[in-house]
Amino acid sequence: MVKKPELWRWTESRWTNPDLDWKDKVITSGVDVGSVSSQAVILADGELYAYSNMRTGSDSPDSSMNAIKWAMEKTGLELDDIAYTIGTGYGRVNVPFSQRAITEIACHARGGNFMYGPTVRTILDMGGQDCKAIHCDERGKVTNFLMNDKCAAGTGRGMEVFADLLGVSINDVGDLSLDIDEEPPPVSSTCVVYAKTEATGLLREGWPKNKVLASYCSAMAHRIITLLERIGIEKDFAITGGIAKNRGVVTRLEKEVDIKIMEKSKYDPQIAGALGAALFAKALYDKGKRK
């Protein structure tokens, strides 16, 4: 049997800071177990030392363990070296080696503040199974937020369904969707199930794949804008999460809201939640020490 290509499979990543030696430093970590992806971030004295970003498996404790192990790979670090760990995300209570769990909203704001600097006021986190618009202050403290976690339209899962339907790797969706002569109208169905039927009809009409993808990326941008409009966008505006890597959605979003989106961070935009958790871990560790 021919193995079906796994089109939804996005590129997993790991990174170690080459200029940092973790020895004799306080190690804290944050683990974000999302519904689709899991990340682990390791800080040495509050500085970003290593991270991993991988697909969540069927079991949350296993996924958190895999993520932290991959982040620690070839660093010589062991679980026992980590002084404090915070779990966050959908599976935050299922991180067996963590001391505490903190909601992903708080972690994303804190992590976004670290990644994009203190001028960030609006963070849009476009995740695998939810989408959050978060307002925060100059210290990365949440002041307001709105989220959609009920409907796949406007989430990474919706994009996976489309990549699969069109036989295109999820990594290529954004670029392909921009390779068009004229911007087509967005797919009119909100529901991913119905949008799929609609797209099949468009393909039958003879639309090329990139045009259909353009139509869907545009629909997704519109969907997310309705969320943003309800809470309002305050400058500076940054995007995190997996969809931040999809130029097709981000470009259209930027055009529609007419607000400059901050330059991509040099780190993987999916680590914001875990990074925030690791920063909280450092703060809580320090607080514990002072007592």
Next chain:
Amino acid sequence: MITMGIDLGAKNIKVVILKDNKIVGKSNVLAGFEVEKSAQQAVDKALKEAGITKDDIEKTVSTGAGEKLAPFYDETKSVVGCDSLGAVFLHAAARSVIDVGAEEGRGMRCDETGKILDFEVNEKCAAGAGAFTESMSRALEVKLEEIGALSLKATEEIPMNAQCTVFAESEVVTMVHNKVSKANMARAVHDAMASRITSMVRKIGFDRDVVLVGGVAKNIGFVDSLNKDLGLKVIVPKDPEYVGALGAALAAASWKGGK
């Protein structure tokens, strides 16, 4: 008087031919991608069954998402309007009607003539329509015709967290990992869908005689879950998927209650 009702739904096209308030011909054809062709087929089939030709029909009413794609029609009428007419015709005491089709769910209240008093429609989200059970039967690897009976064998009530069809697919995968039986999963699917329909219907309220129509009414598992959720026994007419087309044919005959 001979009239025809054509219901061009998202998935199937149904035709009913009425002669003096009696059904003399009916047909049900998959809409597919060439809706106009399928509609023609459906009309031809019903005419053949009735043993008449197009010229014998005095008036035709078309309804459904693709109402304008019917091969011929004199008037169009809303689906809710047709549903309630059909439901009151089949069950004179019906004052509340629920229609669960392939891609839409509707709740309505009507008077004794089948006139609409209030209604609520979901056409945006697959979670409250037949598309949901269809997608779930694929995920469970159970035939759509069998998922209803299967869920009646459930031994446990397992709540489903996902409200979205796409997310529910992932949830089913998790349930499979957790060794939940297929019967219990089928039950969870129908319970979830019933609660979506119930919350829609509660917005407009309902009376004691609730008639359930549309293709999904043939799913006994869903009917059972809906009964539990509503706290009553809904009335499912024979051939519930034809009620919209029947109502259209009744509208063509200017039927307003009575026999």
